[in-house]
Amino acid sequence: MDGKRAENRYIPMSETMFYILFSLRRKRHGYGVMLHVEERTHGRLRIGAGTMYQSLSKLAGDGLIRPAGEEGRQKKYEITALGETILKKEARRLRELYEAAEELL
């Protein structure tokens, strides 16, 4: 998938997708991603197995992450250059929103 199409498809991004991509800046399997996201959000966001499998399949299919080995029967993934670009674009959009919200308060 090219950058423009990926941008149209993923931005704005759901919180779940954002944290999965964010977590895959390091090689992790689905369960590892769930643990990392749970820790990062202080237990607020707990991604379920079905949501994780769907999200990883979608991101891998669109080239935002790629397989990076296996641990037991679980496949590990890592973010691709395209995934990094999309994640950073989303982060910039969120920063803009944050700055606008700051101005209001």
Added chain:
Amino acid sequence: MKTTKRAWWTPYKYAVPSDWEHFMEDMAAQGWNVDKIRQSSSFCMVFRKTEPKRYRYVMDLNAFPKKDYTATFEAFGWELVGKMASEYIWRKEYEGERPEAFSSEESRIKRSMNIINVLRILLLLMLAGAGIVTAVRIAAPQYFNRPEEYAAPVVIFGAMAVFLGIFIGKIYRKREY
């Protein structure tokens, strides 16, 4: 005392996945549990009397699961109870908060749409069947000696299409659950 109980046509009676899951969880809470789910369970589910259990059941249609599908669910603590066609049935015993396998609304809708898309294909096949029989009736009436030879298949295809339409409507209305 009865030690087994049978429930018929449960996936059809509870067409919406979340309704079927609640039915299974209510049975488990009353101490009626299944050891294994197989293709035949779609028309006859055999429950065995056990201690009451707090199970979370999850139904997930996955016609072409990738290699790590079952590994992902199992790593999250889900037990594969079995399959009915391409419907994977998972369960997890829990205390406290009811666990979710589909934690985001987007993924719950996707789960429902996977089922709806399969039902839509079946609905189109039924309509195509009725259409083909009607086309043959018009193009080559000599193949139909009695009116019921035409009416019977059209009524069967039509009835199936109506049932599928009702299922699609029910699942669509509760697609985010």
